[in-house]
Amino acid sequence: MALTFQTVIGLEIHVQLATKSKLFCACSTDYIGARPNSNVCPVCLGQPGSLPVVNGRAVELAVMVGLALGSTVQQATRFHRKNYFYPDLSKDYQISQYDLPICAGGRLSFRDDDGVEVSVAITRAHLEEDAGKLVHPSADGRLAGARYSLVDYNRSGVPLLEIVSEPDITSPAHARRYTEEIRRLVRCLGVSDGDMESGSLRVDANISQKVSDGRWGSRVEIKNMNSLRSLERALEYEVKRQRKVLGEGGEIRQETRHWDDGEGKTRPMRGKEEAHDYRYFPDPDLPPLIVESDRLKGIAAVMPxxxxxxxxxxxxxxxxxxxxxxxxxxxxxxxxxxxxxxxxxxxxxxxxxxxxxxxxxxxxxxxxxxxxxxxxxxxxxxxxxxxxxxxxxxxxxxxxxxxxxxxxxxxxxxxxxSGVTAGLVEGSQLEDIADKILAENEEAVEAVRSGRDPKGKKVKFLQGLIMRETRGQADVAQVEDLLRRRLI
Amino acid sequence: MAVGEKEVRHVAQLARLEVDDGEVAALVEHFNTILGHFERLKEVDTSSVADVLDNAVVTPWRDDEVRIWENRDEALAQAPDRDGDYFRVPQILEEA
Incomplete structure (x- = not known):
């Protein structure tokens, strides 16, 4: 019997929160087009001795999303350090949340393209800081070939809310719809501009296949999808690729793949094979984050x-x-x-x-x-x-x-x-217009009068010109009547 | 819990630190001494101590206001390597 497959997709959506200042320092979040490293300070540059102070507005925006998704807003949470060594992180760790995300659980329901109701469970949504931007000055702007890289920390520390779905999504089209709904939500809440192209909404997808013979393909993570269209295309490509491998009895490698929009395919990212070892631990610089009940009620009261x-x-x-x-x-x-x-x-x-x-x-x-x-x-x-x-x-x-x-x-x-008056164009005003049109179209008038318009096409033509001249403000019956009298 | 050479080399690799073979043995010992202190701390009965989340110290909320830091040029000047407005770092791992 031929094998059948079931697609399993979970999405991680990073939403940049629309605050004026960064998550843990007072630097501006306005980094697009800004002079490199102009919105930086000791905190977001990771200087020793600097201390993070949380932006209350970012917490409020995260809570709003949680309330909208029906999550449990955890009133006592904390921040963890996620350690990894990469130049886009000035501190060599990212401040994130681990065991106690600000929003736990929730659900997002929507209709798919065929109008069928789809419901996706939300695992969690947590606050974290964005990383800096790397610029690779090789000929084609890609990493390969560059002998050095340039770092701009303007984006470092911009608040992000990472919304993680359960692997409830069963097709690339549903993944796209889910993302559309999240985008619509954050825009409506004023929580983010949700622009995928500029990176204020970024989607990573985990996708795998369940085979009818009982096998489960490994989970593959797809990155670099910068529009709804590339999200759907990347996942469609990946579904085909994984089904082909599994269909031929092969195995799917658990890996991170990079979507190449120009080529229309996903490619493994090299150098990422080393298993992630983030060594999360509670950030000692940040005591527990408490959302007081009054504050929570206040946010709920002003939800749009x-x-x-x-x-x-x-x-x-x-x-x-x-x-x-x-x-x-x-x-x-x-x-x-x-x-x-x-x-x-x-x-x-x-x-x-x-x-x-x-x-x-x-x-x-x-x-x-x-x-x-x-x-x-x-x-x-x-x-x-x-x-x-x-x-x-x-x-x-x-x-x-x-x-x-x-x-x-x-x-x-x-x-x-615009020379328009309210009310019908009628009486002498209408007669003047009709006479002007008739005078300008002698040929048609002659044809009608001498009986060379058996189908009434020329009368309709003149009627149309009059209606247009009155901007549709004349009564059609009155115009017909007037023409009949004038064209005898 | 004790660590061996393998763990020490792994941690060094994660931190991008070069550790020569001679140093590894000494580091294994240091690591285990430190871990030993924590093992001892674990023996303390903390059942009557409130959870850290119930601690009286909570993180303060800052207002969402922008303040420009005036010393960015100084920060750039102290970088080991720079290129105009950018910090310059060694080549990042190659893409496939």
Whole structure:
């Protein structure tokens, strides 16, 4: 009988916490584009005699994630030293947590691409400090060939929360979905920007295969996946590779492999064969970390609405489709904007439609976010009220919207600037427009009058021009009637 | 618990310290003396002592405020090797 395989994946996600200062010192965490070694001090340079002092905000952000994941927030925890010798660590140890992580247990549930509910248990989430950055000045920027390396400690000590899942994930697609959900969560909580490309969210995967003949393939760790797409591709590659080896009766080597996005394959990392021997021990510089009950209650009280809570509220309260709700719940700002619009009187579905198609389009085009978007939710609501009241066509409203956004002005001046008036274009105003269009299209007019428009195509053409001239603000029946009278 | 040559060489390797054969035997003895002290400490009855987590000393929380350290140039100047703004270190292990 042919062998069948079951994929087993566990993920470790490192999230950089959005604090202003580092985890154990007051240096800035703003290292991207900063002059090398400009955000450093004796603590993050590992100078003898320097002492770490924990950043309370980082602890709070970690607690928020724990509460959102349904973890047990351990009120009495401590920090350990994880010892290893590598130049990106100034102290030759990383301050991390070992036996008592700040968050223990938890669960993350989501729907997969087919809409099937998936639930992944969380093992733990612990606080630790980031390492520095190594620069390898060889021709192609890779390690091989360089005779020396350069170290920048600006990132050294930036707070990280490492979220570890149980090996509950059964496919590369689910691994990607799980990561998307974690990213959405940390963004919504304001805990991290969750950007994989810049490294504020980094994923390591442990993947193995269970074979139908009872064999278990060894666990392989995959690193260097810098986007959701490369995460899924790397795991798909690894599933195939491991199944092929096991299918041929071979054995999987327990090792760490490096994803090469250009080549589209994973490769073993050399030099890492030596078993890790981190010799964890409690950091004597840091007494126990206590999260007082009052503090914990205070954090719980200011927890924002979680993405999955927002998603179901948008469906039940506003009647949005599941897909729309998901798009909105991607960011708390978008949800707040929609809420603001609806509070100011807009119809929920129309508001959702406009925000999704028009507002998000502008944000995309201008590469900005809602925080810097000039159009207030209430201004959009007053514009939509005119559309709802039949005072403004969708076409005209879009023109006005563009002016409001472009010039940063309120509804009235935007309408004046775009030459749009509320209400139907009718009577003499409509007649003037029709006459202008007819005068500009004598050929078509002649054709209709002399009976050379049996299918009425030219009449439709003229009607279209008139509607366009009124920006859709005329009543179609009135236009048809007017044309019939003019074209006899 | 006692250690032998193998453990000493392993620890030296983890710390990237060069230890010649002559030193190993002496280090084995030092290690075992130190470990012996801890073995003795283990004999103390600590059942009435509160867990370290219940200790009155707790880690203080710092406010999330940035302070710039002014002496980074001095720190760089003291490095054994530098390259402009960077610390320079010997070549790191090769990739496959």
């Amino acid at each position: 609405e979680l993405p999955w809570q927002a998603e179901s509220r948008l469906v039940s309260a506003y009647g949005l489709s599941d897909d729309d709700a998901k798009i909105f719940a991607e960011s708390a700002d978008t949800v707040a904007y929609l809420d603001g619009c609806i509070r100011a009187g807009a119809d929920p579905k129309r508001a959702a439609n406009w925000i999704r198609t028009e507002v998000l389009r502008v944000l995309n085009e201008q590469k900005i976010d809602l925080a810097t978007f000039t159009l207030e939710a209430s201004d959009l609501a007053s514009l939509l009220a005119l559309v709802d009241g039949g005072k403004l066509s969708t076409t005209a409203a879009k023109d006005v919207f563009d002016v409001m956004v472009r010039d940063g002005v309120a509804l009235e001046p935007a309408m004046t600037a």
